[in-house]
Amino acid sequence: MGDWRTVTVPLLSSDSKNIFPYTSERKSPASMSSEVLRLSLPSAKSMHSFFSAFCTEENIEQSISYIDRELTTMGFPSIYAESKGKELDLVSMVNCMNELLVLQHKNLRAQEEIEIQHLKLGSDMDHLQNCYTKLKEQLELSKREIVGLQERDRQLQSKNRNLHQLLKNEKDEVQKLQNVISSRATQYNHDMKRKEREYNKLKERLHQLVMNKKDKKLAMEVLNYVGRADGKRGAWRTDKTEARNEEEMYKVLLSDYEQRQKQLLLENTELKKVLQQMKKDIISLLPPQKQKPKERSEDGPVLSDQEEDIGELNKENMWELSCETVREQLTNSIRKQWRMLKNHVEKLDNQVSRGHSGALNEKDVISREDHELETGKLELEIQQCKEMIRTQQQLLQQQLTCDDDTTLLLQDCYLLEERERLQEEWRLFREQKRNFEKERKSFTEAAIRLGLERKAFEEDRGAWLKHQFLSMTADCKSENSTTPSAFLRSADTDLRLARSASQQKRPPSVLSTTASPEPCQISQYITQNSVASEKPAADYLPNLWVGSDGKEETEECTKTWEDSGLDTLCRNLHMEQLP
Amino acid sequence: MNFSELFKLSGLLGRFSPDGKCLASCVQHRLVVRDASTLQILHLYTCTDQIQYIEWSSDSQFILCAMYKRGLVQVWSLEQPDWHCRIDEGSAGLVASCWSPDGRHILNTTEFHLRITVWSLCTKSVSYIKYPKACQQGVAFTKDGRYMAVAERRDCKDFISIFVCRNWQLLRHFDTETQDLFGIEWAPNGCVLAAWDTCLEYKVLLYSLDGRLLSSYRAYEWPLGIKSIAWSPSSQFLAIGSFDEKVRILNHVTWKKITELEHPAVITNKKTIVYKEVEKSPTLGTERLSFPPTRALASSLFSTQSKYDICQVPVSLNYIKPVADKANPKVGIGMLAFSADNCFLATKNDNIPNAVWIWDIRKLKLAVVLEQLYSIQCFQWDPCQPRLAVCTGSSRVYLWSPAGCVVVKVPGEGDFQIVSLSWHSSGDSMLLLSKDHFCVCYLEREEVK
Secondary structure (H helix, E strand, O other): OHHHHHHHHHHHHHOHHHHHHHHHHHOHHHHHHHHHHHHHOOOOOOOOOHHHHHOOOOOHHHHHHHHHHHHHHHOOOOOEEOOOOOEEOHHHHHHHHHHHHHHHHHHHHHHHHHHHHHHHHHHHHHHHHHHHHHHHHHHHHHHHHHHHHHHHHHHHHHHHHHHHHHHHHHHHHHHHHHHHHHHHHHHHHHHHHHHHHHHHHHHHHHHHHHHHOOOOOOEEEEOOOOOOOOOOOOOOOOHHHHHHHHHHHHHHHHHHHHHHHHHHHHHHHHHHHHHHHHHHHHHHHOHHHHHHHHHHHHHOHHHHHHHHHHHHHHHOOHHHOOOHHHHHHHHHHHHHHHHHHHHHHHHHHHHHHHHHHHHHHOOOOOOHHHHHHHHHHHHHHHHHHHHHHHHHHHHHHHHHOOOOHHHHHHHHHHHHHHHHHHHHHHHHHHHHHHHHHHHHHHHHHHHHHHHHHHHHHHHHHHHHHHHHHHHHHHHHHHHHHOOOOHHHHHHHHHHHHHHHHHHHHOOOOOOOOOOOOOHHHHHHHHHHHHHHOHHHHHHHHHHHOOOOOOHHHHHHHHHHHHHOOHHHHHHHHHHHHOO | OEEOOOEEOOOOOEEEOOOOOEEEEEEOOEEEEEEOOOOOEEEEEEOOOOOOEEEEOOOOOEEEEEEOOOOEEEEEEOOOOOOEEEEEOHHHOOOEEEEOOOOOEEEEEOHHHOEEEEEEOOOOOEEEEEOEOOOOEOEEEOOOOOEEEEEEEEOOEEEEEEEEOOOOEEEEEEEOOOOOEEEEEEOOOOOEEEEEEOOOOOOEEEEEOOOOEEEEEOOOOOOOOEEEEEEOOOOOEEEEEEOOOEEEEEEOOOOOEEEEEEOOOEEOOOOOEEEEEEEOOOOOOOOOOOOOOHHHHHHHOOOOOEEEEEEOOOEEOOOOOOOOOOOOOOOOEEEEEEOOOOOEEEEEEOOOOOEEEEEEOOOOEEEEEEEOOOOOOEEEEOOOOOOEEEEOOOOEEEEEEOOEEEEEEOOOOOOOOOOEEEEOOOOOEEEEEOOOEEEEEEOOHHHOO
16 A cells, blocks of 8 residues: 555655546546535534545434445445344445545556656657648649659640641651752753753764765875784674674683682681681680580480591592581581580680689688678678668658558558568678678677787887896996907897897788788777777667658567677777777 | 973873873874883874864874864874875864774764764765754763664653764664763663763763663662763772762662762761871972882982871861852862772862862771862873872872872972973883973882782
């Protein structure tokens, strides 16, 4: 009893204003009844409380019976001892009272809860309404945008239409012009022909005139006729000479064709030789490749026979047999061999490239750059995942804020689906993270090892310096005594000093073969990270969820975050920020 | 390299005889025949009027002198200096005259292309070929001199007649699918005849000797088309220069285009050597010239005033924007020629008038560009080796060979503006022609590789 009172009292006090109306409402039947009772039973002293007014000396019996009735209707045992008739059963009455009180407290608590829920819902409602208005604005905006775009589209379309019209007009114009040109050309040709006819007539006439005039001038004066260049006399024109002319002409043509054929033949043989040479070369180039097709061809003996035939043909005077079938076979075989060669070359290329990559893989040690590159990549992935989750959440939110009930139901399904997908993604993400963690571990291990080694080195160095110092002092002492060896000694010390300096300059590199500029610093901050990793986890939690509004969603997600080992992730993030 | 003194000349009429022994040149109405090596005057003939055209017969026996204004052709014999022949075309007029390949017939084209008269020096016979087409290259003989192709125009259609030169018999007569045939040219092997259409339409037709159409090629449709055409000496390639500043090369097997050689104003290919002619002070020596005859030059031509510099690519050439509203615009490939060994092709793009482009045919790549100070007047390949002679209307002659290139100034006072040149058939000497003078340039044989 004392427990819940201590709890409830501050609550009541804090929410007394809110609770009061409820309580009054809840108490309304009682108060009503009390009112009734008060009316029916006028009380002398109604000063203390409600209850005092309810029961007086006079109406105690009635009150008790009323209470009994009420209790029995509420399912409590009767407060009257049944056996003794109208006598009060105190025990049961106290029990009833107690139960009533318990009930009262329970009710109060329920009421509180309900109120809190109500508050929550109220704020949710507010939020949703905000969202709703925002979205409405957005909708309005996008609608306006759409209208604007549509307008622009319309304008462009009209422009396009205009241009099309113009193009069409131009085309028509071109067509027209072409027609004009062609008509003019025909007209011109026609006129030309007419003129040429006239001109021909004139020419004819002129010719006649010139010929008929008995032109005395038209003549040839020769001292004496000269012999033909070939010494022969001119022959009469007969059918025979005509036939001979024809014959000669065909002879000329024939000889020309023959010559050309000879040239082609020559070219052909040359090409064939080249082909032959090529074939030989190919064959010699791929002796291992040659085996396979033979094996293959053993399945089809006809093919192998053919190949053998071709081989024989090749050996013999192949270019003598330039008939169709042989040519086909030859080209086929060449083509086949060429394909083989191509495959072979491709294979070689692949091998070369593979060999190249293999050479890269030979270095088992992951260099620091690679490591960093990898972490960078992973971080980028994390970022991307976060982005995606955020957008998904926003989408969910938007879907939730939709006021339509049926769509809400529908969207619930989507939501579930979405959540599932999200979880899937989370799983992937976790996996990645685990890998990352592993890598990080190896990295820190290496760093620790480095630190240890460094320490050992420092110790060594200290010891060595001490030794050096001691020996130097000893040297100094001896130097004073033995001067002849001074030069030698000093040189020696110089050498040593130089060596130590060089060693100092060159820090021990354990992590990577490539010279890292400050491995010591890295190890330092790595250890810092591992120590301080727990604290920033909490700090970074809210940062991760900036902008996520939906309460339920955040709760859900934070749970999953916690499930998936948020702290490690945050540690990673922290580490990412530190360098 | 040695130069002869300058001789008088008129009408750019100076020719080496086909056998390479003589050199004919005209001064007004006089024809001078000299020994090609000593330049001593062998014969001197006097024509009735100023000579407008001369041509050696194929056997170097006769020289034809045409006086178009009078419609007159005079023929002189080298063996019999007192022999002469005079052909008068009378009122029909004369616009062109040439020897038949046998050197015994003269083909005269009358005014308005009414007919071609074939005069025989052996008999009294005169033949006419009617309806010859008035075009740039309307008559073409095969290299062996057996056949002649004549472009004809009858009834508004183009035809080609192929004659046997020996007896002037018509061998084939066929119409061509051309709008307005512009030129015909035999392949050096005498078996394929290329005929091309007017520049309004890009069209090349290839006919066999027996009149079959072997192939036709058309690169594009509307813009101005073919400007010049050249067969390679091996008949393997047909190079077609066109107004779009490109040369297209067809092969002789499929008659399809092998490649397109562009002539951009900016040379960017690192493998192309660009020689740029630069003026220089005469105090600088010529030792740096890379062509083999350098040493001889240095001794004889100390006053050379320009030289070649090798430019670093990219080089932008002097580009003249063609005037669009004039006929026959100065744009496109106006000159092209294969070297005797088929390995090089020299071209000139008319809107980059100062540059000669030399293409390596084996690689089908631009090998060399020569950029001159003045516009190219004429270039010609050495008939024996890959060596190109170029003249630009200055007193310098430019030689290019795969080994390098060189500028040579013709010695002597006065202005000797070389506008044309022609190689001796042996490739040992060159005739350099200006408007009113000529000289012979002897290239030393030992320096010829």
